[in-house]
Amino acid sequence: MPKSLMIVDDSATMRKIIMRTVRMSGLEFDRTEEAGNGVEAIEKLKTAPVDIVLCDINMPEMSGTEMVKQARQLPNCKDTKIIMVSTESSQELIDSILADGANGYITKPFTPERFQEKLAPFMS
Amino acid sequence: MTAQTAQSIPLETQLPQASTIAMQTFCEDINGMLGISIGCALCQAGAASPDKLKPFFQKLAAVYSVQSEGVLSGRFDLIIDKTALFLLAGLFVLLPEDKIKEQCKQGTLEAAVKLTDTVKEIGNLIVGAWDRVYREHLPGHKHLLQTNTQITNPWEKPAEVFPIPADGLCLLTVWEMTVGDYPPFHAAAIFPAALFEPPKEEPQADQPQPTPDQPQEQPADQSAQPQPAAQDTQPAPQDTPPAPSQTADAPQTNTADQQPVWNAIQQLVHSQPAAAPLDVAILNCPAQIIMNTKPLWLSPNDSVETALQRMRQNAARYALIEEKDQMVGILSQSDINAAISPYLRTPFEEYRRPLDDASLQIRIKWFMSRPVRTITPDTPLWKVMDTMYRYQIRALPVQDAAGSVIGLITVMEIFHALLQPTAAAPTADTQSQKTD
Numbered sequence: 001m002p003k004s005l006m007i008v009d010d011s012a013t014m015r016k017i018i019m020r021t022v023r024m025s026g027l028e029f030d031r032t033e034e035a036g037n038g039v040e041a042i043e044k045l046k047t048a049p050v051d052i053v054l055c056d057i058n059m060p061e062m063s064g065t066e067m068v069k070q071a072r073q074l075p076n077c078k079d080t081k082i083i084m085v086s087t088e089s090s091q092e093l094i095d096s097i098l099a100d101g102a103n104g105y106i107t108k109p110f111t112p113e114r115f116q117e118k119l120a121p122f123m124s
Numbered sequence: 125m126t127a128q129t130a131q132s133i134p135l136e137t138q139l140p141q142a143s144t145i146a147m148q149t150f151c152e153d154i155n156g157m158l159g160i161s162i163g164c165a166l167c168q169a170g171a172a173s174p175d176k177l178k179p180f181f182q183k184l185a186a187v188y189s190v191q192s193e194g195v196l197s198g199r200f201d202l203i204i205d206k207t208a209l210f211l212l213a214g215l216f217v218l219l220p221e222d223k224i225k226e227q228c229k230q231g232t233l234e235a236a237v238k239l240t241d242t243v244k245e246i247g248n249l250i251v252g253a254w255d256r257v258y259r260e261h262l263p264g265h266k267h268l269l270q271t272n273t274q275i276t277n278p279w280e281k282p283a284e285v286f287p288i289p290a291d292g293l294c295l296l297t298v299w300e301m302t303v304g305d306y307p308p309f310h311a312a313a314i315f316p317a318a319l320f321e322p323p324k325e326e327p328q329a330d331q332p333q334p335t336p337d338q339p340q341e342q343p344a345d346q347s348a349q350p351q352p353a354a355q356d357t358q359p360a361p362q363d364t365p366p367a368p369s370q371t372a373d374a375p376q377t378n379t380a381d382q383q384p385v386w387n388a389i390q391q392l393v394h395s396q397p398a399a400a401p402l403d404v405a406i407l408n409c410p411a412q413i414i415m416n417t418k419p420l421w422l423s424p425n426d427s428v429e430t431a432l433q434r435m436r437q438n439a440a441r442y443a444l445i446e447e448k449d450q451m452v453g454i455l456s457q458s459d460i461n462a463a464i465s466p467y468l469r470t471p472f473e474e475y476r477r478p479l480d481d482a483s484l485q486i487r488i489k490w491f492m493s494r495p496v497r498t499i500t501p502d503t504p505l506w507k508v509m510d511t512m513y514r515y516q517i518r519a520l521p522v523q524d525a526a527g528s529v530i531g532l533i534t535v536m537e538i539f540h541a542l543l544q545p546t547a548a549a550p551t552a553d554t555q556s557q558k559t560d
Contacts, residue, residue: 013216013242021157058248058269087252089259090267108252109153 003123004031004050008041008067009085010059018054018085018110025112027119038062042070049076052122054106057086057097065097072101081122085110135195136320138262140169140297141466143313146257147299150250157249160215163302165483167310168491169462171317171516172296174286178279180298180310181205184233187274187285188247190254192319194266199287200315202250203278206231207309208301213242215303228307236275244273286314293317300490406541411508412501414541415522415531421446424453424489428464431455431488442519442534445492451521451529453492463491498523501530505541508533 005022009015015034022029033050035041037059045053053071057064064084071077083104084097094105104118144166151162184206191199204212210231214224227235236243247270255268278285288294295315302308420440422431424447435443435457445453465480498521499508508520512535522531
């Protein structure tokens with residue numbers, strides 16, 4: 001079944017590295033989107049929802065945590081799987097983000113295997 | 125490292141070790157994420173001023189400001205040199221090898237600024253690795269957050285780059301890092317002395333709370349030392365965690381575990397003669413009577429392993445470094461402890477890996493202290509102690525009028541002289557038999 005992916009990170013370099021690593025993991029998406037912060041991501045999701053969002057936490061304009069909260073209010077994003085990708089590794093923070101509606105958490109540094117492990121369950 | 129073990133070690137001692145593990149963890153992270161193998165070895169750690177980093181970080185560098193919460197509360201900085209900046213950024217964005225090498229050599233500030241996004245992300249990964257390692261190795265650590273990234277010449281306007289004056293006191297830790305056959309590069313951490321100050325008492329409810337990002341107004345080297353006036357009535361407790369122990373203009377590097385010695389010397393120097401349980405005449409004894417006339421000499425090209433072996437054989441904690449009949453540096457046991465991999469020493473030795481032995485091959489010229497402050501043979505003992513206290517150093521070579529080094533005085537020679545039963549000056553014969 002075709003799937004779509006959005007990568008949300010304020011660093012263009014990191015968006016490219018994530019994209020490269022996702023491809024290396026063997027996962028295939030028919031459509032990929034990018035956004036530089038939470039505001040931009042929400043605007044794109046309103047008009048063109050995706051199946052999976054990989055989202056950074058510390059971003060200008062709108063943080064990843066706030067983006068999760070707002071995305072969950074969008075009618076067309078109720079089934080979107082949102083996976084946070086961040087260097088933040090505090091268990092307290094991870095628990096809080098999952099409670100806010102995120103579906104998973106990947107700590108940087110990531111590997112292709114890590115993306116495979118976390119995203120594959122949402123690909124079927 | 126267990127929490128109990130860690131708590132028994134002063135923070136200033138733990139920090140270079142934990143930070144080295146953190147930097148090595150960053151290297152492992154990069155290897156796992158991008159398949160790039162980075163080597164990392166501690167090459168210097170100790171109390172000094174940021175301008176001591178000039179030889180490592182010339183003209184262009186990336187400086188990451190990090191806000192720390194928990195046992196370290198406040199801002200510290202991480203810095204990577206020009207080669208690191210262009211090399212790591214180039215590897216991140218998959219530039220060809222020849223292009224990376226060209227940029228490492230000829231890259232300009234303008235070219236570096238274009239890489240800001242990537243350089244910032246490198247800092248994010250470094251801080252993330254450090255946060256994980258600190259959480260494991262520094263009891264009481266809560267959180268690290270990268271708050272700013274500057275690509276700049278840090279020495280043009282150092283006050284705008286660092287949280288302390290360029291000649292202020294801080295704990296510096298420098299690493300040499302390598303990637304394949306690219307040129308080696310350096311990274312460093314700058315921990316202001318204010319980070320190590322004991323927590324202040326809870327302020328009254330109507331008093332404003334200091335915020336973590338407000339720098340301390342009090343100069344670090346004053347705050348780290350008890351004031352002489354207070355010492356007559358309140359000597360520093362011996363179990364007080366030591367603070368970085370070198371004044372701004374001190375030419376020699378000292379590790380932080382020396383504070384109790386400084387306190388003792390300071391008390392002795394500043395106490396009233398009538399109150400001192402000593403014959404004050406000893407304080408006028410000239411250096412040439414007290415000095416060790418047979419100090420250990422090493423070559424700048426000797427390895428750490430050789431230095432350790434020679435110092436052990438000679439029961440010496442200090443060695444003078446000689447090249448072409450000139451003294452070019454001084455080396456302490458503490459310098460060596462800071463230079464070798466922390467995995468070679470307790471409490472990390474259980475994690476020792478074959479690679480850690482490589483740090484034993486570092487040449488001492490890379491981390492010896494220089495230039496070396498000296499005294500003359502007729503310098504009285506009180507002046508020797510005052511010089512040691514003023515510049516926060518524990519060893520002073522004695523140089524005659526012709527410029528030849530004829531001996532070495534360390535705090536051990538001083539204690540030996542002061543503890544003579546009659547407080548009379550020890551003879552030159554007894555001194556020549558011992559080394560420090």
